Amino acid sequence: MQKLLAGIRAFHDNVRPGYRERFAHLALGQSPDCLFIACADSRVVPNLFASTDPGDLFVLRNVGNIVPPASSPETSAGAGVEFATLALGVRDVVVCGHSSCGAMRALALGEVPNGAPSLERWLGHGAPSLARLAEETRLNDDLSLPDRLSQANVLQQLDHLRTYAPIAARLAAGEVRMHGWWFDLQQAEVHAYDPVTGRFGPLADRISPDGTLT
Numbered sequence: 001m002q003k004l005l006a007g008i009r010a011f012h013d014n015v016r017p018g019y020r021e022r023f024a025h026l027a028l029g030q031s032p033d034c035l036f037i038a039c040a041d042s043r044v045v046p047n048l049f050a051s052t053d054p055g056d057l058f059v060l061r062n063v064g065n066i067v068p069p070a071s072s073p074e075t076s077a078g079a080g081v082e083f084a085t086l087a088l089g090v091r092d093v094v095v096c097g098h099s100s101c102g103a104m105r106a107l108a109l110g111e112v113p114n115g116a117p118s119l120e121r122w123l124g125h126g127a128p129s130l131a132r133l134a135e136e137t138r139l140n141d142d143l144s145l146p147d148r149l150s151q152a153n154v155l156q157q158l159d160h161l162r163t164y165a166p167i168a169a170r171l172a173a174g175e176v177r178m179h180g181w182w183f184d185l186q187q188a189e190v191h192a193y194d195p196v197t198g199r200f201g202p203l204a205d206r207i208s209p210d211g212t213l214t
Contacts, residue, residue, distance in 0.1 A: 031202060032058040034092040035084035037077075037157065044098050052188075058084045064103030064151045064153065068125045068164040085166040092122060092175055096190075097118065097150040098183040104153060105146040113142040119151055119166070127152035128160075138198030151200055154180045155193065 036057045046052070046059060060067075060080040067081065068074045073189050084090045092158045097104070107126045112119055133139075133152040140148070158178050161167050170176035178195035182200045191200040208214050 007108040011025070012173060015070055019054070026055045030055055030058075032056055032084075032088060032089065032090060034083065034094055035088075035090045036058065036094045036096065037061075037065050037067060037080075038096045039063065039098055039103065040103055041098060041101060041103075043100075044096070044183055045141050046096065049183065049188070058088055058090060060084075063119065063122060064107070064126060066102065066103075066122070066125050066153070067095070067157045067160045067161045070165070072125070074125065076124075078212050081161065081164050082166055085164075089124070092179060093161060093176060094179045094181055095161070096181040096183060097154040099143075099147050099150065099185045101146060101150045108146045108149045127155060129156040132156045136198070140199060151193075154182055155171060 032055060034057050036050075038044055038046050040061045040063050046057060050057070058080075060077060062077060067077045070078060072078070073174045084093075101121060103126070106119075107123050107130065112123060122138050129149060129152050132155060136148075136152045136155065139151050143151070158180055161178065162171065166176075167176065171178070180200075181203065182191045182193075183189070184191060190203045192203040192206065193200050205211050
């Protein structure tokens with residue numbers, strides 16, 4: 001907590017003056033470009049590795065970056081998806097997993113902590129990702145089982161997102177794009193899924209100097 005409080009003071013004294021005008025503008029409303037679905041892991045910081053400013057990303061975070069399908073009684077993630085698409089009109093949706101994910105390790109190896117029934121129920125939504133892993137034969141075999149599951153999980157959550165009516169409608173109209181990303185913690189590098197190769201590769205290698213994908 002001491003580090004957190006020191007950071008609040010540093011923001012107030014050093015950063016806030018340069019951001020007051022931007023936040024005053026944002027107080028009138030938001031228009032983010034992207035719905036960014038990420039794991040709640042403290043080591044994954046989307047605004048840092050994507051170099052984005054306040055107001056750029058509508059971020060949905062939970063354990064394992066999981067989005068249950070629209071038919072699920074679990075509505076928290078779905079509410080975020082619907083708000084981002086219907087109220088904010090985002091044009092891009094990113095699902096970003098990461099290496100060394102504790103949720104994926106627990107799911108892959110059955111290592112859910114004792115006395116965590118809510119976590120166990122939540123990770124039950126990852127069962128389709130376990131099944132998906134067996135089908136994704138082109139994923140990098142050099143990765144650990146939890147890391148390969150983390151990548152398969154990204155692809156599965158993209159499929160789950162397509163079950164939501166607002167996403168399906170906008171995909172059909174060409175009004176939204178879907179992206180599967182994976183953050184390599186050890187290398188501090190973002191990887192993106194390439195449907196042609198069926199693998200994740202460094203995203204920076206595919207970005208031109210003007211910020212477009214090649």
